[in-house]
Amino acid sequence: MTDSKSSRLDDLVARSRQDQAERERGYREQALKMYPWVCGRCGREFTRANLRELTVHHRDHNHDNNPSDGSNWELLCLYCHDNEHQRYTDATPGTGGSAAGPSATHNPFAGLADLLNRDDHSK
Template sequence: MPQPKAPPDSARLDRIVAAARRDAEQRNNGYRERALKMYPWVCGRCAREFTRANVQELTVHHRNHNHDDNPADGSNWELLCVYCHDNEHARYVDHAAGSMGAAATPAAATAQPFADLKALLDSRGKR
């Protein structure tokens, strides 16, 4: 008979989640606050303008997709609205997925859609 599993240590899990959230918040506040001070509050793709009322919808995008690359001059950042930011990451993921398994040259086409066209046209003319 299998042994019943011990219940998870919820206090330990709470500490891990709290530490992860705290670290993420510190990381985000660091470069996000600097980027918001450095750049105008306008999406770099759709040119939507932001105010204090909706600035939470403006995100910092890392151009090279490396979130640990945060130069002081902000050269790896651009401000994007949440929609353009999601679109940019989806395009990056699609590009990476498409380029990993793709062959260098496409396979030659083997279909012959007009193979019997002459015979078909000749048979129509005999009617």
């Protein structure tokens, strides 16, 4: 990649990250004004001293869905927020996990039909 293309790509990535950070600040500030500073899962309370550990979770997992009434947001501590996203990933098909856990690969009855159809099974 040439230097000018690399530079343009770096600028685009930096601008994209800055735009995302600005959007997040906007809805986070709104949510913190709207809701009590308490984790919606574990009930941990927050003060200004530890408020950075309280995050805004999007209920539908769409970070672009930010209605002004806050209906798609809930405040979660860092730990509960991580747990929520892990549960969502585990339950989403095609992401490597499932709600029931990993799927089995061994079939204990794979050769059963052959065994039952053998001529000497009547002995």
